[in-house]
Amino acid sequence: MLRAALLCPPRFRLLRLRRPPAPPSPRPPPEVPYFCLKIKRSQPAEIMALKQISSNKCFEGFQKVFEHDSIELKCKMRFGIYLPPKAEIGKCPVLYWLSGLTCTEQNFITKSGFHQAAAEHGLIVVAPDTSPRGCNIEGEDESWDFGTGAGFYVDATEEPWKTNYRMYSYIKDELPKLIKANFPADSERMSISGHSMGGHGALILALKNPGKYKSVSAFAPICNPVQCPWGKKAFGGYLGSDLTKWEAYDATHLVKSYPDSHLDILIDQGKDDQFLSAGQLLPDNFIAACTERKIPVVFRLQQGYDHSYFFIATFVNDHIRHHAKYLNA
DSSP, X not given: OHHHHHHSOHHHHXXXXXXOOOOOOOOOOOOOOTTSOOOOTTSOGGGGGOEEEEEEEETTXXXXXXXXXXXXXXXXXXXXXXXXXXXXXXXXXXXXXXXXXXXXXXXXXXXXXXXXXXXXXXXXXXXXXXXXXXXXXXXXXXXXXXXXXXXXXOBOOSTTTTTTOXXXXXXXXXXXXXXXXXXXXXXXXXXXXXXXXXXXXXXXXXXXXXXXXXXXXXESOOOOGGGSHHHHHHHXXXXXXXXXXXXXXXXXHXXXXXXXXXXXXXXXXXXXXXXXXXXXXXXXXXXXXXXXXXXXEEEEEETTOOSSXXXXXXXXXXXHHHHHHHHTO
């Protein structure tokens, strides 16, 4: 008996009879941030069409890239979207950025350095690609200033381009609907900006849709494409020989019939821009038309700067502040 007691003391026998404590209740999963995709069966189909390609934290927000099947362009398209910290708690205004010839959605989001200013002002920034891609159209990859990477933000009317090359409608209609459906974007507060071909796109979208955008700005825009070699090549290929179709996508012509003066335009232009001296940009024509119509435009000729993203990175914060003034009013 003594030997058995020593081998198995009473206290150990009692411990063996106790039930193990119940495991703690699992904590509920953390609430998904508002800007993450919340897919529900009752939501429209386009919400389920986005495929996330990348996500990187930046200035307490997130720079993301998504891919989707475009209805307008009938191909897969990508866009970058920066979601500032404020997007976690509510809706934010949206700035659309249109890039230039040969660019993709990557150029602006990786080279311009806009993120800190966008985070501070609470702006969502959307940067789409510059054209349809992979459409297997004969000639689409033959030159850098027409076809792939050079959609010129028009709706083509000529074969074989008219089925896919509808960048104007994609930027004006399809993309904003997609952004509104999937992200905490305030669709009543939008502005638009761009560079070179994208500056042309920003100007014509603002001028063709009075009231849609709170403000517009551009870096080295193609201001009068019906008069420059880039524009003549692109418009001739996409729109045919009817010059009235060309003028419908030309900022210098559009501003002459703009219905009011409630549009504040900011343009930065590098004085040493090789394309300025080559007659591709023609800002003087646009400024003269704005002056005649009394449309306010701030045009800044920047000494020593060229057409590159070094130029854009230098002044992009000024443009973010320009748009924030109207978007956060």
